[in-house]
Each structure stands twice: as C-alpha cells, then as structure tokens.
Amino acid sequence: xxxxxxxxxxxxxxxxxxxxxxxxxxxxxxxxxxxxxxxxxxxxxxxxxxxxxxxxxxxxxxxxxxxxxxxxxxxxxxxxxxxxxxxxxxxxxxxxxxxxxxxxxxxxxxxxxx
Amino acid sequence: xxxxxxxxxxxxxxxxxxxxxxxxxxxxxxxxxxxxxxxxxxxxxxxxxxxxxxxxxxxxxxxxxxxxxxxxxxxxxxxxxxxxxxxxxxxxxxxxxxxxxxxxxxxxxx
Numbered sequence: 001x002x003x004x005x006x007x008x009x010x011x012x013x014x015x016x017x018x019x020x021x022x023x024x025x026x027x028x029x030x031x032x033x034x035x036x037x038x039x040x041x042x043x044x045x046x047x048x049x050x051x052x053x054x055x056x057x058x059x060x061x062x063x064x065x066x067x068x069x070x071x072x073x074x075x076x077x078x079x080x081x082x083x084x085x086x087x088x089x090x091x092x093x094x095x096x097x098x099x100x101x102x103x104x105x106x107x108x109x110x111x112x113x114x
Numbered sequence: 115x116x117x118x119x120x121x122x123x124x125x126x127x128x129x130x131x132x133x134x135x136x137x138x139x140x141x142x143x144x145x146x147x148x149x150x151x152x153x154x155x156x157x158x159x160x161x162x163x164x165x166x167x168x169x170x171x172x173x174x175x176x177x178x179x180x181x182x183x184x185x186x187x188x189x190x191x192x193x194x195x196x197x198x199x200x201x202x203x204x205x206x207x208x209x210x211x212x213x214x215x216x217x218x219x220x221x222x223x224x
Contacts, residue, residue, distance in 0.1 A: 045213065
C-alpha cells in the first residue's frame with residue numbers, strides 16, 4: 001500500500017537553529033499538508049499546499065515556518081529559528097483530491113528543541 | 115472556525131464488548147468526517163470515514179454514524195479485541211483542513 005514517508009524520524013536541535021523536515025507524499029497525490037502534535041495533545045493543522053503554493057495556513061504557521069516542494073517528489077517544512085515550544089511530532093499528509101477525503105499521514109518526525 | 119469536541123477522553127472495555135466514541139462539531143459547512151487510530155509512536159491511520167450526505171457507514175466491526183442536524187458523529191467498535199487498544203481521533207474537514215478532536219484512549223482488556 002502506498003505510504004507517505006517522513007525523514008528524519010527524530011531530530012534534536014538547539015534553540016534558534018533552523019530545521020528542515022522532509023516528506024515524500026504518495027506519488028499521484030496533489031494536495032499536501034503539515035500537521036503537528038504536541039505530546040499528549042490533539043493533532044493540529046499547520047498548512048495545506050496545492051499547485052506549488054500555500055492554499056491555507058493556521059495561526060501557528062507564522063513567519064518562522066515555510067514549506068516548499070523543491071522537486072517532483074519532496075515536500076519540506078522549514079522552521080527558521082526554532083523555539084522550545086516547537087517541540088512536537090510533525091506529520092506530513094497527502095491526498096489525491098481535496099474533496100475526496102482519505103488523507104494519508106506519514107509516521108511523523110519527532111522534533112526536540114533543547 | 116470549526117471546533118471538534120470528543121468524548122470520552124479514556125475508555126476501558128472488556129474484550130468482546132462494544133466501544134462508542136462521540137464527537138460534535140460546530141461548523142455546519144464541514145462535509146467530511148474521518149476517524150483515525152493512532153498507535154504509540156506512529157502517525158494517525160484512517161480507519162473509517164463518512165461524508166455529510168450519508169447517515170451511517172459500516173466496515174466489518176467498525177461503524178460510524180452522522181447526525182447532521184445535531185452536528186454529532188460517533189464511532190462504534192463491536193467485538194473489541196486487545197489490538198484495538200490505541201488513541202482514536204475524530205476529525206471534521208472544513209475547506210482544505212482537518213480539525214481534530216482531542217482523542218480517546220481506548221484500552222481493551224483481555
């Protein structure tokens with residue numbers, strides 16, 4: 001069964017450093033998403049991306065965050081200057097059609113900011 | 115914006131019993147309601163979903179019901195097994211994003 005692949009599985013970084021989280025969505029999917037989950041809390045929407053641009057973003061997705069699809073397969077989330085409160089699991093998801101439902105999530109990257 | 119509430123936060127059942135998890139949503143424009151199972155250290159996995167033009171959907175031991183008027187939707191698991199133990203999240207889709215509930219930790223005791 002097709003999967004969304006995320007790397008790395010765990011990233012430890014110092015406060016103020018930049019991090020890039022990587023995702024390879026399912027190949028025929030056109031809609032891409034980043035969500036995050038702070039330990040023990042619910043999954044929160046960060047951003048959606050379609051046709052090489054952001055289609056929607058949440059209040060969490062401030063100027064420190066950016067997304068990019070640098071080539072035909074990767075989808076990245078960059079945090080420019082990490083803060084302690086950025087520590088969370090970050091999940092990438094993709095879907096074939098925004099109206100079809102059926103978002104497939106990756107297994108996540110655990111980001112720890114120290 | 116959309117707000118999704120989920121109850122209960124924890125649920126313990128004996129193997130073979132049924133489990134019911136309930137969610138409510140606030141925005142009547144939400145049109146798609148998936149349920150996800152999350153095991154420790156893994157990403158959410160879609161287990162069943164329902165669209166706003168359908169009242170009920172069943173897939174083997176799992177069923178979901180939707181009451182659009184009341185803005186309620188529920189997950190029903192029958193004949194629970196220990197491997198059903200996980201955290202379950204409901205979600206509602208509004209425009210291009212999923213709004214998740216706060217999760218239910220289900221424990222099935224053998």
